[in-house]
Amino acid sequence: MTERRKSILFNDAHANLGPLTDLRPPHAIRTGAMTTAERLTRAFDLEPIGIVVPNDLKELTQDQSGVPVNEPPEESDDPVLMINGRCPLPIEAIGQLKVGEVLIEASTKDMIAVCLTSSDVRVLLSGGNPEMNTIELDDTVLMRSPWDWRAFRDRCIEYDLQSIAETMPKVEQAPEGIMILGDQGVVIHPEADVKPGVILNAELGPIVIEENATVRPGSIITGPAYIGPGSTVLEQANIKPNTAIGPVCKVAGEIGGTIFQGYANKAHAGHLGDSWIGEWSNLGADTTNSNLLNTYAEVTARASNDSKLEKTGQTFLGVTMGDHTKTAIGTRIMTGAIVGTGTMFAASTPMSGTIDAFSWITDSGTKSFRLGKFVDISMSVMGRRGIKQSQAYSRRLTILHEQVTGVNSGMNWPGKPMEHLVNQDS
Numbered sequence: 001m002t003e004r005r006k007s008i009l010f011n012d013a014h015a016n017l018g019p020l021t022d023l024r025p026p027h028a029i030r031t032g033a034m035t036t037a038e039r040l041t042r043a044f045d046l047e048p049i050g051i052v053v054p055n056d057l058k059e060l061t062q063d064q065s066g067v068p069v070n071e072p073p074e075e076s077d078d079p080v081l082m083i084n085g086r087c088p089l090p091i092e093a094i095g096q097l098k099v100g101e102v103l104i105e106a107s108t109k110d111m112i113a114v115c116l117t118s119s120d121v122r123v124l125l126s127g128g129n130p131e132m133n134t135i136e137l138d139d140t141v142l143m144r145s146p147w148d149w150r151a152f153r154d155r156c157i158e159y160d161l162q163s164i165a166e167t168m169p170k171v172e173q174a175p176e177g178i179m180i181l182g183d184q185g186v187v188i189h190p191e192a193d194v195k196p197g198v199i200l201n202a203e204l205g206p207i208v209i210e211e212n213a214t215v216r217p218g219s220i221i222t223g224p225a226y227i228g229p230g231s232t233v234l235e236q237a238n239i240k241p242n243t244a245i246g247p248v249c250k251v252a253g254e255i256g257g258t259i260f261q262g263y264a265n266k267a268h269a270g271h272l273g274d275s276w277i278g279e280w281s282n283l284g285a286d287t288t289n290s291n292l293l294n295t296y297a298e299v300t301a302r303a304s305n306d307s308k309l310e311k312t313g314q315t316f317l318g319v320t321m322g323d324h325t326k327t328a329i330g331t332r333i334m335t336g337a338i339v340g341t342g343t344m345f346a347a348s349t350p351m352s353g354t355i356d357a358f359s360w361i362t363d364s365g366t367k368s369f370r371l372g373k374f375v376d377i378s379m380s381v382m383g384r385r386g387i388k389q390s391q392a393y394s395r396r397l398t399i400l401h402e403q404v405t406g407v408n409s410g411m412n413w414p415g416k417p418m419e420h421l422v423n424q425d426s
Contacts, residue, residue: 291335
């Protein structure tokens with residue numbers, strides 16, 4: 001049996017990924033059916049021994065990962081493969097690296113991956129410069145802006161569906177009463193519940209339906225598509241190609257080319273196209289987005305309100321929506337919108353441009369979502385799914401809120417009781 005390669009995923013902090021990385025490091029972004037970390041681990045048969053992130057994400061990453069964070073490995077001659085968490089695809093050149101070789105993205109000079117002895121990894125992480133032979137890669141392989149998930153989406157989903165299908169247990173025959181079209185492959189977990197009247201169209205690509213997922217009658221799923229564990233596709237939903245629904249989501253209406261990080265709801269009618277939706281978000285009934293300009297021009301966007309307007313390289317680009325975002329019924333979302341974490345949008349005007357985190361937006365104007373009320377709601381939302389918000393998570397929300405709004409919460413973590421957060425006005 002081949003020994004697994006020891007690995008460290010690192011965040012070099014050389015990019016502005018906006019709301020995607022407010023509550024997770026880059027490798028934890030769902031960039032297809034899987035997160036980047038899940039994909040790289042499978043592809044290269046990795047044994048994760050550490051993670052490197054900026055200090056403001058250290059505690060939360062440690063809480064969520066279970067491996068050492070920002071701790072150098074023990075000194076030894078064992079090889080360690082370090083991979084940039086902004087690299088969603090398992091590039092062949094990464095797997096071919098020998099000890100002492102570093103792979104660089106030629107256009108940016110950013111490190112994609114490096115293979116070093118454990119001792120040299122310690123030197124590198126302490127600011128030293130161990131001897132390395134440089135290999136340059138001409139392709140653009142690193143995410144650098146919040147909309148870059150869109151550039152990698154199709155290739156990631158293609159890889160993921162094949163990888164998951166190879167290892168997932170399969171039903172002996174299709175559930176009674178469903179219609180399967182095409183020959184690209186449909187894989188349904190034995191513990192999934194696909195109701196009669198469902199159409200699974202695999203003419204354009206495969207479909208994978210995971211454990212404990214439910215697909216209700218009248219739904220149409222067109223591959224390539226992924227329905228994650230514990231997620232529900234509601235009656236008459238139209239799930240279009242290159243869509244990946246993460247775990248424990250509830251979706252309805254028309255959804256195409258969209259990635260749900262997980263634990264989010266779009267449970268009503270409305271169109272959602274070429275979008276990325278963060279955890280714990282909820283889209284109100286008839287929330288609808290544009291993913292194509294009337295001019296068919298390349299979409300421009302800002303990663304944040306203090307950054308410049310950039311060309312995204314995309315003609316089809318919907319909304320990139322941070323975690324814990326809520327939209328009111330009938331919300332319209334314009335092409336290429338970037339929505340910050342914790343936004344509450346309840347205005348009759350369209351959601352557009354780049355919206356700061358923790359914005360409370362109504363027809364009366366925009367103000368900051370009060371931290372007490374926000375944390376109270378977030379704990380309730382997570383509790384409904386049986387997840388207790390950890391102190392590391394609450395603390396990260398608090399610090400992020402203070403950074404964005406400039407308001408000192410006065411909270412004393414850890415251990416401060418949360419009772420004072422209940423029943424505050426927004």
